[in-house]
Amino acid sequence: MKLLKSILLFSALFATLGFVAAAGSPEKAPERYLCPDDYMADPSAHVFNGKIYIYPSHDWDSPVRDADDGNHFDMKDYHVFSIDGDFMTGKVTDHGVIFSLDDVPWASRQLWAADAAEKDGKYYHYFTARDKEGLFKIGVAVGDTPVGPFKVMDKPIEGAYSIDPAVFEEDGRYYMYFGGLSGGQLQKYRDNVYDPAGEIPAKTEQSLPPRVARLADDMVSLAEAPRAVMILDAEGNPLAEGDKHRFFEASWLHKYNGKYYFSYSTGTTHYICYAIGDSPYGPFTYAGEILTPVVGWTTHHSILEHDGKWWLVCHDSKPSGGQSRLRSMKALPLTYREDGTIVTLDGGGK
Numbered sequence: 001m002k003l004l005k006s007i008l009l010f011s012a013l014f015a016t017l018g019f020v021a022a023a024g025s026p027e028k029a030p031e032r033y034l035c036p037d038d039y040m041a042d043p044s045a046h047v048f049n050g051k052i053y054i055y056p057s058h059d060w061d062s063p064v065r066d067a068d069d070g071n072h073f074d075m076k077d078y079h080v081f082s083i084d085g086d087f088m089t090g091k092v093t094d095h096g097v098i099f100s101l102d103d104v105p106w107a108s109r110q111l112w113a114a115d116a117a118e119k120d121g122k123y124y125h126y127f128t129a130r131d132k133e134g135l136f137k138i139g140v141a142v143g144d145t146p147v148g149p150f151k152v153m154d155k156p157i158e159g160a161y162s163i164d165p166a167v168f169e170e171d172g173r174y175y176m177y178f179g180g181l182s183g184g185q186l187q188k189y190r191d192n193v194y195d196p197a198g199e200i201p202a203k204t205e206q207s208l209p210p211r212v213a214r215l216a217d218d219m220v221s222l223a224e225a226p227r228a229v230m231i232l233d234a235e236g237n238p239l240a241e242g243d244k245h246r247f248f249e250a251s252w253l254h255k256y257n258g259k260y261y262f263s264y265s266t267g268t269t270h271y272i273c274y275a276i277g278d279s280p281y282g283p284f285t286y287a288g289e290i291l292t293p294v295v296g297w298t299t300h301h302s303i304l305e306h307d308g309k310w311w312l313v314c315h316d317s318k319p320s321g322g323q324s325r326l327r328s329m330k331a332l333p334l335t336y337r338e339d340g341t342i343v344t345l346d347g348g349g350k
C-alpha cells in the first residue's frame, strides 16, 4: 500500500513537472519560409474561397538607415501571395506587385504592414504609409479578386491613424484594429486627437492601448470613432508600460472556441503575446506568449485556421543574417491546449 502511494505521488509529481516544463519552455516547431527569393515582412494571411492568400509588406535593400523611427523600413510596393495546398507543402505563388508608392496620391514613403478583407465579392487591401506631412495614415485599395488588380482610394481613411491595420470579420461586421508605438506614432494620439508632443508613458504608468473601430458598410470608412483596446492583467488592471508583455504594435484578432484572441507584438521586448476576451472590442485578459524573440528586431504575425489546422504566419531576419530591415515570412503550426491556451513557440532569437 505504502509502495503504491509512493508510486502515485511520484507519478503525480512527474506529470506536474512535465506540464510545467511544457508550459514553460517554448516549443521548437517545424517552419517553412514562404518566399526564399525575396524579403517579405508583416504577413497577414487569410483564407478566401478555400485558398490561402498572404498580404505582406515588401522589404528591400534600401540605403536608408534607422534613426530610431523605423526609417530603415523603406518599403515602396506590395505583393500578394497565394498557396495551392497547405502552408508546409503547398506551391507558393507570388502574384507580383499589386500597387506601388507612386499609385498612392496621399503618401510620401514607407508602405508598412497591410491586411485584407472580403465583402460581397470585393477585396479590400488596408495598408499603412506616411502622408506628405510625415504622419502615418491608413489607406485602402479595392479589387475584384484576392490578387487584384487593386484601385487605391485617393485619400486615407478618415479617423484612422498610426500603423498596422488588421481586420476581423464576424456576422458581416468588420472591425479594424490598428496602432503602433515609437516610429508608428501611436503615442502622439490621445482620445483620437493628434498631439505632436505626445510621448510614450513612464514605465510605471498605464501602457498605451491599440485601437479598434468598426468599418462602415462601404468598407473604406469608419462607422464609429476608434476605441481603446484594453489589455488587462489577471487582477483587471491595464498592463503598465514597464511590463514586458505590454502592447507595442502588430494587432491581430481571431476567434477560437467562442473566445476572442487579441494578439500583438511587444516591440522593444520582442514577443508575440495574446490576451483573451468575450467581445471583439475587449477588454482582453493577458494570457501568454505565442512566440519568443526571433532573429531581428521586429516580430509581426497573423493567425488563421486552414483545413482544420491552426497556423502562425510571421517573419524573422534569419535568412538575411540578422539584418532587421530585411525580413522573411514563414509559417509554423500553432497548438492549443485543452483549456484554450496557446503553446508558446520558440522564435529562435535571443
Ligand code: FUB
Binding pocket: 041, 042, 057, 073, 112, 113, 128, 163, 164, 180, 249, 250, 298, 299, 300
Ligand atoms: O514593417 C514595418 C513595421 O515593422 C510594421 O508596420 C511593424 O509592425 C513592424 O513589423
